[in-house]
Amino acid sequence: MHENPYRPIKAQIEKVITETPTIKTFVLRPGEPMSFLSGQFMQVGVPGMGECPFTPSSDPKKTATIEFSVMKAGAVTARLHEMKAGEVLGLRGPYGKPYPIKDYHGKDVYVVGGGVGLAPLRAFLLALRHELDHLNKIEVRFGARTPSDISYQTQIEDWKKWKNTNIVMTVDAGAPGWKGNVGLVTTILKDGDVDIKNSVAVVCGPPIMMKFVTKRLLDMGFAGKDIYLSMEKNMSCGIGKCFHCSLGSYFVCKDGPVFTWEQIKDIPDPW
Amino acid sequence: MTEHHISSANFGRFLEKLLDVSRLIAPVEEFGKPHFKEISARDIPDVRLAGYRTVESLKTYFYPLIEKVSRYFGEDESARGEGFIILGARGCDLEGLEVLDKVFSEGDFQDPFYVANRDKVTVISADCTDCADTCFCTLVKGQPYPVKLFDLNLSPQKDGYVVEVGTPKGQALIDSNKGLFSKVPKAFLDDKENNRRRLGDLLMEKNRDFKTRLDLSETHKRNLENTAWKQLTKDCVECSNCNYICPTCSCFLLLDQEADKQSERYKVWDACLKSGYAKVAGGANPRGELFMRLQNRYHCKFDYSFDRLGRFTCVGCGRCCLDGCAGRIDMRRVFVELEKKVPLTAKLK
Secondary structure (H helix, E strand, O other): OOOOOOOOEEEEEEEEEEOOOOEEEEEEEEOOOOOOOEOEEEEEEEOOOEEEEEOOOOOOOOOOOEEEEEEOOOHHHHHHHHOOOOOEEEEEEEEOEOOOHHHHOOOEEEEEEEHHHHHHHHHHHHHHHOOHHHOOEEEEEEEEOOHHHOOOHHHHHHHOOOOOEEEEEEEOOOOOOOOOEEOOHHHHOOOOOOOHHHEEEEEEOOHHHHHHHHHHHHHHOOOHHHEEEEOOOOOOOOOOOOOOOEEOOEEHHHHOEEEEHHHHOOOOOOO | OEEEEEOHHHHHHHHHHHHHHOEEEEEEEEOOEEEEEEOOHHHHHHEOOOOOOOOOOOHHHHOOOEEEEEEOOOOOOOOOOOOEEEEEEOHHHHHHHHHHHHHHHOOOOOOHHHHHHHHOEEEEEEOOOOOOOOOOHHHHOOOOOOOOOOOEEEEEOOOOEEEEEOOHHHHHHHHOOHHHEEOOOHHHHHHHHHHHHHHHHHHHHHOHHHOOOOOHHHHHHHOOOOOHHHHHOOOOOOOOHHHHHOOOOOOEEEEEEEEOOEEEEEEEEOOOOOOOOOOOOOOOOOOOOHHHHHHHHHHHHHOHHHHHHOOOOOOOOOOOOHHHOOOOOOHHHHHHHHHHOOOOOOOOO
């Protein structure tokens, strides 16, 4: 018999970290060996409630535990947010294609995130950390709704100390004590941030943010093949059978979730 | 290609023999139309192999409406599959089966539940001898007789059938019932070809008003961004019957629920016409409007299907046209209107 691709693997919640009022990070210890590459996603299942697709937010090189940072958005994630250390979840995956990080060697990497999009980008940045000697530089531009909606605040301070790494943040609405930028993330994408002709942009965030960031990157002179987008679709099976995540001829679950703009630019309103 | 003949009297005996060793699903007329039904020996006289495809498609027998596929931990569901014989599948049914095979049995992952069901089924197909008003297999590169995936195929004659062997499994059925079959007279083979030609002509005549100049795939590619879709799909009411009745629509959702204090996982048919089908947790919906969803269904069958599976995934059975559609949309009418609306400046992919 073929292996059952719908079988969830038991994973215990080892720790729950509250990142923001709406985002929690769940540290999971899978009962069977599981690993992923940055960009791939997994199906996280709440027993009896259902599964949701998430890209892990932890360092892909650390496999004993896998972390997911989850925003409370629907019924399953609301239940997940009530769960505590010691409870169990189901895991399937990893699915999809990872970021081709080796192709980024010798280039500037322009990382643009919005909201909970920082979760997959954390895994991406932690993967890049192992490649710092091969990269020209990393420029991170990140936007959140308010200062309290920024995840990983203490870790971000550590990332700023990495070699050739620069991080700029913005919020849609400021708050007392916030000294950073106020405005949408597109307002902090400045000409000259990176050497456009020798750069890749890696974008992750809500669909509407990705749409406008892509437009801005194209205006800045980025080629479609150098813009890597992590597409958010309603993946159910994860293996290209259920058709839910259809994007033109692609299935986001197996052909993505990372696509270049070149791949999807002819699909009407791919967001 | 090996062919045999079986008389009508012997055919009844053949079905009795088959019922001794297997469950048998066959087309039986109910309310004036053919329906697939599991039959017993007393139903044999009611089996109708003349005519055209059944009201419902074959997919339910390989891919049930709801199927338990796993559970949260503990002993896993095993894919056993149920063995049975399907009698009277048509050319379009088998084209549909080929699509399901490509979706579920090919690629990096296989669906073990479909594969188990599929492996245990024997297919005895049959040529059409008539067509429904909505049949259009010949518009989508099909034909009113089976050319693939059958173990045995039956071509109806005045007395009995010409039986073509498709697989060793089919040959074994002949071998174990040798006395019932005889050599085919040449005239019967001519009758078989004549019937096939006659049906082809009949389909051409019935679909005369729906013939298009462009290949359907090209028509769809050229209209990808055409606002005409809003008008073409205005009668759709989102009932999704087209999805459910289609032999190749295979979308499903993995549904988790509590049962007997255990969390179980089911694979349940889903429908791309439903508003929440592609909606993501944050609330964004890539196909928020109904016309976008119906357009996507057409592209799925006539455009994207080539990149994904190398073929049309509409088999022209016509089940979703008129009778099968609450809005009485005729897919063939959409093809014609779409071709008229091909923008001269439309870019080809």
